[in-house]
Amino acid sequence: MKPRHIVIIGGGITGLSAAHTLYQRMRELGPELQITVLERENQLGGKIRTHREGGFVMEEGPDSLLARKPAGVRLIEQLGVTSEIVNSREEGMKTYIVHNGRLQTLPARTNMGIPAHWPSFFDTPLLSSAGKLRALLDLVLPPMEITGDVSIGAFLRRRLGDELVDHLIEPLLGGIYAGRLDDLSLLSTYPQFRQLEQKYGSLIRGSMRQRQAAPTLTSNHGRSVFITLKNGLQTLVERLHDELHPHISLLTQAEVTRIEPTEGGAYRIAANVAGEVRTFAADAIICTAPAQVAATLLSPIVKEAQALADIPYVSTAVVLLGYQRAQLNVDLDGAGFLVPRKEGRTITACTWTSSKWPHTTPEDQALVRCYVGRAGQQEALALPDDELLQRVMRDLADITGLTARPWFTRVVRWNAAMPQFLVHHQEKLASVTEALATHAPGLFLAGAGYHAVGIPDCIANGEKTAEAALAHIQSL
Numbered sequence: 001m002k003p004r005h006i007v008i009i010g011g012g013i014t015g016l017s018a019a020h021t022l023y024q025r026m027r028e029l030g031p032e033l034q035i036t037v038l039e040r041e042n043q044l045g046g047k048i049r050t051h052r053e054g055g056f057v058m059e060e061g062p063d064s065l066l067a068r069k070p071a072g073v074r075l076i077e078q079l080g081v082t083s084e085i086v087n088s089r090e091e092g093m094k095t096y097i098v099h100n101g102r103l104q105t106l107p108a109r110t111n112m113g114i115p116a117h118w119p120s121f122f123d124t125p126l127l128s129s130a131g132k133l134r135a136l137l138d139l140v141l142p143p144m145e146i147t148g149d150v151s152i153g154a155f156l157r158r159r160l161g162d163e164l165v166d167h168l169i170e171p172l173l174g175g176i177y178a179g180r181l182d183d184l185s186l187l188s189t190y191p192q193f194r195q196l197e198q199k200y201g202s203l204i205r206g207s208m209r210q211r212q213a214a215p216t217l218t219s220n221h222g223r224s225v226f227i228t229l230k231n232g233l234q235t236l237v238e239r240l241h242d243e244l245h246p247h248i249s250l251l252t253q254a255e256v257t258r259i260e261p262t263e264g265g266a267y268r269i270a271a272n273v274a275g276e277v278r279t280f281a282a283d284a285i286i287c288t289a290p291a292q293v294a295a296t297l298l299s300p301i302v303k304e305a306q307a308l309a310d311i312p313y314v315s316t317a318v319v320l321l322g323y324q325r326a327q328l329n330v331d332l333d334g335a336g337f338l339v340p341r342k343e344g345r346t347i348t349a350c351t352w353t354s355s356k357w358p359h360t361t362p363e364d365q366a367l368v369r370c371y372v373g374r375a376g377q378q379e380a381l382a383l384p385d386d387e388l389l390q391r392v393m394r395d396l397a398d399i400t401g402l403t404a405r406p407w408f409t410r411v412v413r414w415n416a417a418m419p420q421f422l423v424h425h426q427e428k429l430a431s432v433t434e435a436l437a438t439h440a441p442g443l444f445l446a447g448a449g450y451h452a453v454g455i456p457d458c459i460a461n462g463e464k465t466a467e468a469a470l471a472h473i474q475s476l
């Protein structure tokens with residue numbers, strides 16, 4: 001094979017996973033394959049960022065990954081850090097939902113808020129009797145007739161009623177996307193709910209059956225539902241860097257500004273690398289940058305790619321608060337709490353990190369992590385850090401009674417960070433990827449902005465796209 005060059009735009013977990021797969025294949029194919037990763041920021045990892053200081057392991061972005069999706073654990077194993085996996089203490093711990101300003105326990109054994117255990121459903125004060133009766137209609141309603149896609153909100157409201165959706169499901173599910181269920185696509189977010197409906201004729205019945213067969217700590221290879229790594233998820237990025245570094249060109253402060261097709265189906269990439277314009281010849285390109293950037297880079301080549309600019313992104317912030325344990329005036333006896341929209345709070349969710357993940361915090365300290373901002377509730381993000389912090393602390397005091405002063409705080413802003421997969425997202429994306437395959441073979445899209453936001457999904461998508469890019473260059 002003539003020497004070939006694959007360029008990956010973006011050094012987040014998707015781009016690095018793609019690079020890792022290519023590196024493994026490089027060892028088979030030899031020096032004929034060259035790989036370059038171009039990352040705009042001055043560090044790799046994208047949304048994955050851990051701040052380690054004074055014995056604290058503070059996640060500024062994601063704090064855990066789903067163990068049941070194999071790509072995440074597999075990558076951890078391949079990188080030799082299996083012994084660093086930490087199980088969440090969440091199982092057996094309480095999680096709370098704010099209801100009329102007060103903390104109420106999340107009913108035990110739900111499937112993302114869908115009842116999967118009768119006693120806890122009937123006991124919960126989160127729903128009125130009318131709300132419970134309405135939810136039970138799910139047991140008899142026929143499946144929804146759907147052609148194409150529908151919003152997950154419309155789908156769930158029809159089966160389970162507004163109360164269950166607004167009080168329980170929205171804070172749980174919407175939190176993952178920082179989105180609004182009435183806008184998000186069923187097919188692109190939780191298609192498994194549609195399958196439950198089809199298979200069991202009822203979401204509640206289906207959830208109960210699945211719950212009986214659900215993985216426990218022992219059946220899930222001894223892992224909790226969510227896992228992390230002892231020194232934070234950035235370990236993944238560091239291990240990937242160490243493994244790839246000598247063999248793959250990993251450039252940071254390298255912002256891709258233009259892509260042009262050249263002779264013979266190849267491409268020329270222009271990038272601003274630490275203030276200097278450089279060009280790279282590529283036989284294939286994997287673009288993992290967010291959709292707005294991809295639209296700008298790809299639409300001059302394939303006009304259909306302009307549609308990517310319509311994928312909205314929501315901004316969020318993570319606020320970390322550290323306390324001397326001795327000064328805490330409340331017992332953080334749980335994993336944390338979720339805040340439904342109608343409560344009208346600044347905080348959308350809060351993790352009692354030192355309780356859920358004790359390894360992150362020295363024993364005499366406590367760490368609390370609050371989220372701010374979601375679709376339709378982003379006003380507070382316009383506030384300067386100190387005002388945002390005041391609002392967060394006021395919410396914490398009102399909701400939990402926590403009035404102790406944190407001795408340190410950290411506000412981490414994530415602007416336009418969470419892609420929103422709106423209804424018909426998949427169809428729109430399919431027309432862009434088809435147009436790319438037809439008019440610009442060798443140009444691939446991968447990552448959170450297009451397929452799924454969870455870390456294991458991003459890893460799987462990066463790996464799969466790397467194989468597609470390799471197949472492309474082998475066909476040249």
Ligand SMILES: Cc1cc2nc3c(=O)[nH]c(=O)nc-3n(C[C@H](O)[C@H](O)[C@H](O)COP(=O)(O)OP(=O)(O)OC[C@H]3O[C@@H](n4cnc5c(N)ncnc54)[C@H](O)[C@@H]3O)c2cc1C
Pocket residue numbers: 009010011012013014015038039040041045046047048060061062063064065066254255256257288289290293316318414417418446447448449452453454455456458
């Ligand atoms: C606050 C927060 C909490 C989260 N919590 C969780 C969680 O607990 N569990 C979970 O599984 N997921 C979580 N997620 C989601 C998950 O972290 C992300 O979806 C995932 O890390 C995205 O990876 P990516 O590589 O696709 O994109 P990114 O990490 O966004 O990487 C894309 C990269 O492209 C670079 N780039 C952009 N433009 C250019 C350009 N022109 N040239 C070169 N490079 C460019 C960017 O700088 C960036 O580094 C969370 C996300 C956020 C923001």
